[in-house]
Amino acid sequence: MNTVSAQRAASTTTAGGPYVRIDRLTKRFGDFVAVRQVSLEISRGEIFCLLGGSGCGKTTLLRMLAGFETPTEGAIFIDGVDVTQVPPYERPVNMMFQSYALFPHMTVAQNVAFGLQQDGTARAEIESRVREMLMLVKLEGYDKRKPHQLSGGQRQRVALARALVKRPKLLLLDEPLGALDKKLREHTQFELVNLQEKLGVTFVIVTHDQEEAMTLASRIGVMRSGEILQVGSPTDIYEYPNSRFVADFIGSVNLTEGTLVEDEPDHVRIDCPQFGGTVYVDHGVSSPPDATLSVAIRPEKIQLTRERPEQADNVLSGVVTGIAYLGDATRYLVRLPTGFMLRVTAPNMFRREERLAHDETVWLHWHASAAVVVTR
Amino acid sequence: MPGRRSLFVLMALGFGFAFLYLPILAMIIYSFNASRLVTVWDAANSPTLAWYVELFQNAQIMESARLSFRIASLNATGAVILGTLAAFALERYRRFRGRALFGLLTTAPMVLPEVITGLSLLLLFVALQDVVPWLGGRGATTITIAHITFSMAYVIVVIQARLATVDRSLEEAAMDLGARPWKVFFVITLPLIMPAIASGWVLAFILSWDDLVITSFVSGPSSTTLPQLVFSKVRLGVSPDINALATILVLIVTVCVVVAGTYMVRLERRRARDAQAAFDPAS
Numbered sequence A: 001m002n003t004v005s006a007q008r009a010a011s012t013t014t015a016g017g018p019y020v021r022i023d024r025l026t027k028r029f030g031d032f033v034a035v036r037q038v039s040l041e042i043s044r045g046e047i048f049c050l051l052g053g054s055g056c057g058k059t060t061l062l063r064m065l066a067g068f069e070t071p072t073e074g075a076i077f078i079d080g081v082d083v084t085q086v087p088p089y090e091r092p093v094n095m096m097f098q099s100y101a102l103f104p105h106m107t108v109a110q111n112v113a114f115g116l117q118q119d120g121t122a123r124a125e126i127e128s129r130v131r132e133m134l135m136l137v138k139l140e141g142y143d144k145r146k147p148h149q150l151s152g153g154q155r156q157r158v159a160l161a162r163a164l165v166k167r168p169k170l171l172l173l174d175e176p177l178g179a180l181d182k183k184l185r186e187h188t189q190f191e192l193v194n195l196q197e198k199l200g201v202t203f204v205i206v207t208h209d210q211e212e213a214m215t216l217a218s219r220i221g222v223m224r225s226g227e228i229l230q231v232g233s234p235t236d237i238y239e240y241p242n243s244r245f246v247a248d249f250i251g252s253v254n255l256t257e258g259t260l261v262e263d264e265p266d267h268v269r270i271d272c273p274q275f276g277g278t279v280y281v282d283h284g285v286s287s288p289p290d291a292t293l294s295v296a297i298r299p300e301k302i303q304l305t306r307e308r309p310e311q312a313d314n315v316l317s318g319v320v321t322g323i324a325y326l327g328d329a330t331r332y333l334v335r336l337p338t339g340f341m342l343r344v345t346a347p348n349m350f351r352r353e354e355r356l357a358h359d360e361t362v363w364l365h366w367h368a369s370a371a372v373v374v375t376r
Numbered sequence B: 001m002p003g004r005r006s007l008f009v010l011m012a013l014g015f016g017f018a019f020l021y022l023p024i025l026a027m028i029i030y031s032f033n034a035s036r037l038v039t040v041w042d043a044a045n046s047p048t049l050a051w052y053v054e055l056f057q058n059a060q061i062m063e064s065a066r067l068s069f070r071i072a073s074l075n076a077t078g079a080v081i082l083g084t085l086a087a088f089a090l091e092r093y094r095r096f097r098g099r100a101l102f103g104l105l106t107t108a109p110m111v112l113p114e115v116i117t118g119l120s121l122l123l124l125f126v127a128l129q130d131v132v133p134w135l136g137g138r139g140a141t142t143i144t145i146a147h148i149t150f151s152m153a154y155v156i157v158v159i160q161a162r163l164a165t166v167d168r169s170l171e172e173a174a175m176d177l178g179a180r181p182w183k184v185f186f187v188i189t190l191p192l193i194m195p196a197i198a199s200g201w202v203l204a205f206i207l208s209w210d211d212l213v214i215t216s217f218v219s220g221p222s223s224t225t226l227p228q229l230v231f232s233k234v235r236l237g238v239s240p241d242i243n244a245l246a247t248i249l250v251l252i253v254t255v256c257v258v259v260a261g262t263y264m265v266r267l268e269r270r271r272a273r274d275a276q277a278a279f280d281p282a283s
C-alpha cells in the first residue's frame, strides 16, 4: 500500500510553494467549537488527506474551503488570494459530495455539463469537454442515463467527472469512496490517484478510513475534536506519531506509560511497570526528567520465539492467550506476568511451520529502534 | 374468523361509502329527472338532459361559471407563487428573526373560522379603498386576493413538506459548480418540488372554486361566483337545474382530483426512485 504514496511524495516535492494556506481557522456553532485554530499549508498537485474520527470537524473544515460555511475566525488563501468571504459560486474550487449529490432530474451528460453552463461556455465546447470527461472516468455511452440507472461505482465517477469538468485548481472530496464496497474501493483508490496525476489537480480528501488515507495521501493531517494533531507523510505518521492519540488512531499499537530512568543523547531507558521491566530506545527524548511518558510499539515490530533470544534489552516473556489467523499474518495476544496484554503480529512466511499454540509460554523481543516515545 | 371479520370490514366500508356518496348519487340521478318537482320522479319522460341544456343556455349561470373559473385559476397561480416563496423562506432560511411568528401567521387561516377571515378581509378592503382606489369596487379582484390569503396556507404546507425532502447538498452542489442562488432555485429546487407545486395548484383551485363564506364577504354586486349563485337559487327553492349544475361541479372536482392524483402518484414514484438511486449508491 505504500507504493502509491511513495510515488505521490516524490512528485509533490517538485511542486512550488503553498497553494492553499489556512490560517488559524476556527468555526463555532453556537458554543460548540467544530474547528479550532487550524493552520495548514497545502502544496500544488498534492493529495492531502484529512483523517479523523466521526464528528471531529473534517467536513466542516472542507465546507469552509468550499465556501458553504463562513469561518468564525481565521482566513483561507488560495493561490495567494484571500477567499475567506468569497461565495462558493465564485471560488476556483470544486467539491465532490459524500452523497454525490447528483441532480436526479438530469442525465449524466447534463449533470457533467452543469458547471460549464454556469460559466456560459459555448455549446460545442461544453459537448466536447463533457465527452472528454466521461471518457476519462470510463463512462462513454452512459451520457443519456439518469443517475438512478447507474451503479454505485458509476455514480461516484459521474460525481467526480462533474467536479473535475471545470478544471478546478483545487478539488475537495468528502469521503469519496465511503459508499463503495471494499473491492470497488480499493480499485477506485488507484484510479483516483491516476486521475489526479494526469490532471495535476490539488486534492483535499476527507476520510475516516486510515488505510484509505495511507494509500491516497502524499500528506495526512490527523484531526481530533476540531484540532489538527499531526501533519506528515503516511510514513511519518505511522512510524513517528507525535502523540498517544495519533499512535493509537493509525494502525494498531501497544501503548504503555513509563518514566525515564536513563537519559542519554543517543539512547534512553524507560521503566514501564506494566511491562515489568525497562524499554531501551536508541534515540534521545526531549522531555523533562520524571515526566510520565508513553511508549508505543507496533505489533509487527515485536518478534515471538520459543527460545530465549540472545539480546539483553527489550526481552519479555508471556503466555499466548489469543490467536487470530488472517492468512497473510497471524495476530497473537500475549499476557505478560503483570497481566498486561501485548498485541503481536507475525507474518506467515512458511506454509508449513509449527505455529504457536494457546497457553504456550513464549519470548518476546524487539529492536532498539522499534519503540516510539511520545510525551502527550 | 377471518371470514366474519372481513364481512364486518366490508359492511363498515359499505355503510361508510353509502353515507358519503348516496346523497350525491341521488342528486346526480335526479338531475336527469324530467319533472319540475325535485322529489317526484317522472318515469314517463326520464331520463332527460333537458336541465343540462337549460343550464348551458342560462347566461347568468354561464357568466358565474366563467367568473369562478377565472378567480380559481388566478388564485391558484398566485397562491402557488407566494406559497412557494414563503415555504422556501421557512424551510431554507432556518434561523431568521421572527421565523416562528411568520410560520404561524402564514398557516393561521387554516384554523381560523372562515367568517372571521372573511370579515377581517372585508374590513381591510374597506379601510384601504381610499388609499388603493382599485380595491374600492369590490368584485373579482378582491375575491381573488381573499382566496389567495387563505388557500396560500394550504399551499405552504404542501410545498414545505416537499422541500424538506430535497437534500440541501443538491443545492450546494449547484452553487459549488457556479450557479448563483436564484439560478439554483429555478434549475434545481423548482424542478424537484414540481409535484408539490402542481398539487398545491389543484388544491388552491378547488378551495377557491367551492368557497362561499369568504367570497360572500368580499364580493360586490357585479360579481356572483358559482357557489354564490347556487346558494341564492337554493334559497328560493330547489329547482332541478341546480341538480344538473351541482352534478357538473362534482364532475369537475372529481376530474381535478383524479387527474392530479394519478399525475402526483406517477411523479412521486419517479422522484422516489430517482432520489433513492441518487443517495443509495449500493443499489
Ligand SMILES: Nc1ncnc2c1ncn2[C@@H]1O[C@H](COP(=O)(O)OP(=O)(O)O)[C@@H](O)[C@H]1O
Residues within 6 Å of the ligand: A029, A032, A034, A052, A053, A054, A055, A056, A057, A058, A059, A060, A061
Ligand atoms: N450546521 C451545524 N450546526 C451545528 N453543529 C454542527 C453543524 N455542522 C456540524 N456540526 C457539528 O460539528 C461537529 C463536526 O462535524 P463534521 O465536520 O461534520 O464532522 P466529521 O465530518 O469529521 O464527521 C459535529 O459534532 C457536528 O455535530
Ligand SMILES: [Mg+2]
Residues within 6 Å of the ligand: A058, A059
Ligand atoms: Mg463528515
